[in-house]
Amino acid sequence: MKLEIDQDSSLPVVAQVTDGVRDWVARHGAGSRLPSIRRLAHDLGVSRNTAIEAYERLVAQGLVRSRPGAGFYVADSAARVLAREDSSAENLEDVTDEMWRLFQTREDSLKLGCGWLPTDWREGDDLAHAIRQVTRQNRSGLFDYSTPLGTPELRSLIEERMRLLDIEADANQILLTGGGSHALDLLVRLTLDPGDTVFVESPGYYNLFGLLRLQRVKVIGVPRLSGGPDVEQMEFLLKTHRPKLLFTNSVFQNPTGTTLAPTVAHRVLHLAEKHDFRIVEDDIYADFQRDPTLRLAALDGLKRVIYLGSFSKSLSCSLRVGFIAAEPGLVKQLVDVKMLTSIASSRFAEQVVTTMLENGSYRKLTERLRAKLSGQMASALELVGAAGWEVFAEPTGGMFLWIRHPAVESSGQLVEHARRAGISLSPGDVFLPDGGHSPWTRINVAYTRAPRAVRFLGNPGML
Numbered sequence: 479m480k481l482e483i484d485q486d487s488s489l490p491v492v493a494q495v496t497d498g499v500r501d502w503v504a505r506h507g508a509g510s511r512l513p514s515i516r517r518l519a520h521d522l523g524v525s526r527n528t529a530i531e532a533y534e535r536l537v538a539q540g541l542v543r544s545r546p547g548a549g550f551y552v553a554d555s556a557a558r559v560l561a562r563e564d565s566s567a568e569n570l571e572d573v574t575d576e577m578w579r580l581f582q583t584r585e586d587s588l589k590l591g592c593g594w595l596p597t598d599w600r601e602g603d604d605l606a607h608a609i610r611q612v613t614r615q616n617r618s619g620l621f622d623y624s625t626p627l628g629t630p631e632l633r634s635l636i637e638e639r640m641r642l643l644d645i646e647a648d649a650n651q652i653l654l655t656g657g658g659s660h661a662l663d664l665l666v667r668l669t670l671d672p673g674d675t676v677f678v679e680s681p682g683y684y685n686l687f688g689l690l691r692l693q694r695v696k697v698i699g700v701p702r703l704s705g706g707p708d709v710e711q712m713e714f715l716l717k718t719h720r721p722k723l724l725f726t727n728s729v730f731q732n733p734t735g736t737t738l739a740p741t742v743a744h745r746v747l748h749l750a751e752k753h754d755f756r757i758v759e760d761d762i763y764a765d766f767q768r769d770p771t772l773r774l775a776a777l778d779g780l781k782r783v784i785y786l787g788s789f790s791k792s793l794s795c796s797l798r799v800g801f802i803a804a805e806p807g808l809v810k811q812l813v814d815v816k817m818l819t820s821i822a823s824s825r826f827a828e829q830v831v832t833t834m835l836e837n838g839s840y841r842k843l844t845e846r847l848r849a850k851l852s853g854q855m856a857s858a859l860e861l862v863g864a865a866g867w868e869v870f871a872e873p874t875g876g877m878f879l880w881i882r883h884p885a886v887e888s889s890g891q892l893v894e895h896a897r898r899a900g901i902s903l904s905p906g907d908v909f910l911p912d913g914g915h916s917p918w919t920r921i922n923v924a925y926t927r928a929p930r931a932v933r934f935l936g937n938p939g940m941l
Contacts, residue, residue: 481495588900595924599847624654633649640787651809656827677698697911716753730875747778759785766851766877864936877922880919890915896934
């Protein structure tokens, strides 16, 4: 076996040996005999223990099997394991590569395609006051774990906020999480097994797609229309698929910014009951909505609907506080998963949010944000409309526009044009569960008044 070991590499020698043997396994059929431990160690110039550990790792991965007294052989399952891992890695990299690009763009790049508010929009005074108050009055938040469900005070406040949306839930039906992504992760871990099928909106949330692929779940896209999921297409898909879950956004869907229509909501719930699947209603943009519209959880009473919310988008990306509201039996199971994977969410962050809800500063903050976003949305629609961009649907609020230009066939081309102009965008492909090419892209209206954005969006001749 030919393999170069680099003693100066930052990659441990045992990892180099393991990777090299994996490559050898990939080129040989099931049942092929590997070099003995003594031979491998001699040929590579490594210790016997290193060779043993490398083989043991490969046995654990299902690539190699041991025959007592006869040595090591390529496992019958090796080809299947490698194919599965390659497919999974490719799918995950589609998601994680895009996330890395968002976070590693040059500091001076205009993040026109990001999913968060600009730093200069953040209002730190009220937040700093709440932090000081928590550290002075209740230092347990700095050092102690939160309760398994999360702090009772915040769960009671969330219960009242949900009631304003006509969603009835006892505080004990509410589980606090470390943001919306943590909530999705807990649900995926608990409710789905490899090989299960789920429906997602297309376009939708690419981080969710990555979580589902990580769980080796079959993901089926349901087209998102201006009033919600395409129920006719969903009915057609239900003839051949049996999903466990449907993931949907009722308000300001990411990336289209559209809101669920009542007629669509009733039909979606009817299909869920008829075909016995649950609905995950991701409502992390709820606080950007001035006049509440219908939620699936309000119609369903949290029987089939699992409702998610978050304070991270509006308050602070660093202050990770979200929640799940669901029927009591499911919440109990989610608590178990939360304790096993993260023990607890941040008591300190929960107390800060509680303080801002109680003193009214969070309400005033979101009122100001809604007013600013409304103004930005109006000017962005005017800008792209005058320049010949097509808008998927005119949102009633939120921070996103889903747009395309007739002069551009691929959003990948658009991303490259934007990069040369000092602007970071995400290709529309990453918002599609099947990864297909798309001419559409998402822009964040909070950034559209920046001079670079105005020049880029307002002068399509440069594309």
